[in-house]
Amino acid sequence: LVSSIGVVAGVIGVGAFLLLVAFVGLCGALKHQQVLLFFYMIILFLVFVLQFSISCACLALNKDQQNQLLEVGWNKSDSTQRDVEKTLNCCGYSSVDSNSSCAAECFRTPASCITCSTILQTYAGEVLRFVGGIGLFFSFTEILGVWLTHKYRNLKDPRSNPGAFL
Numbered sequence: 001l002v003s004s005i006g007v008v009a010g011v012i013g014v015g016a017f018l019l020l021v022a023f024v025g026l027c028g029a030l031k032h033q034q035v036l037l038f039f040y041m042i043i044l045f046l047v048f049v050l051q052f053s054i055s056c057a058c059l060a061l062n063k064d065q066q067n068q069l070l071e072v073g074w075n076k077s078d079s080t081q082r083d084v085e086k087t088l089n090c091c092g093y094s095s096v097d098s099n100s101s102c103a104a105e106c107f108r109t110p111a112s113c114i115t116c117s118t119i120l121q122t123y124a125g126e127v128l129r130f131v132g133g134i135g136l137f138f139s140f141t142e143i144l145g146v147w148l149t150h151k152y153r154n155l156k157d158p159r160s161n162p163g164a165f166l
Contacts, residue, residue, distance in 0.1 A: 004080075021047065025145075029152065037153040041146050048142040055135030058128045063121065066128070070120050090116040 021043050028036030061069075074081060074093045082103045085091055091102035091113040106113040 018047070025149065034153055037149055041149040041153065044142055044149065045146050048139050048146065051135055051142065052139040055132045055139060058132035058135065061128055063125070066124050067117070067121060070117065070124060074116070074120075084116055084120070088116060088119050090114050090119055093117050 021040065024036055025040040025044070027033070028040050071093060074084075081093075086103040089104045089106050091104050091107050092100070092115050094115055094117050096102075096113045096115060102113070104113065
């Protein structure tokens with residue numbers, strides 16, 4: 001579980017923004033408002049560019065870059081270190097130091113403790129591949145949405161001339 005309030009707030013904020021964008025698209029389609037559909041199409045394209053870029057970055061990170069980012073995150077907060085050590089039952093990032101304190105149960109017998117870097121690197125690699133793949137899938141569905149919005153936006157409004165579609 002994520003204990004960082006910043007991450008949770010960011011996810012909720014992005015979700016609320018995407019809900020607002022979807023609502024703009026729905027209103028534009030129901031009322032056949034070309035201006036709303038135009039702005040929906042532009043915003044959806046910008047979301048596509050951002051999501052596609054992040055997905056490619058997730059898939060492009062190699063092991064050294066992942067390790068570097070994990071180590072920076074590890075050194076940033078002592079409370080995060082304790083949470084990770086307790087949750088994953090590991091001690092230290094790159095080495096187990098018997099002179100330091102560790103929240104993991106394995107620390108009672110330090111010889112059996114493994115470092116957190118091995119667990120975190122495996123987990124981070126899997127998560128980055130998963131998030132990158134899912135992000136690519138949804139970014140291409142967004143491009144489909146932009147294309148469909150463009151096609152629907154250029155249709156004639158059936159309320160203005162009902163016989164136009166016959």
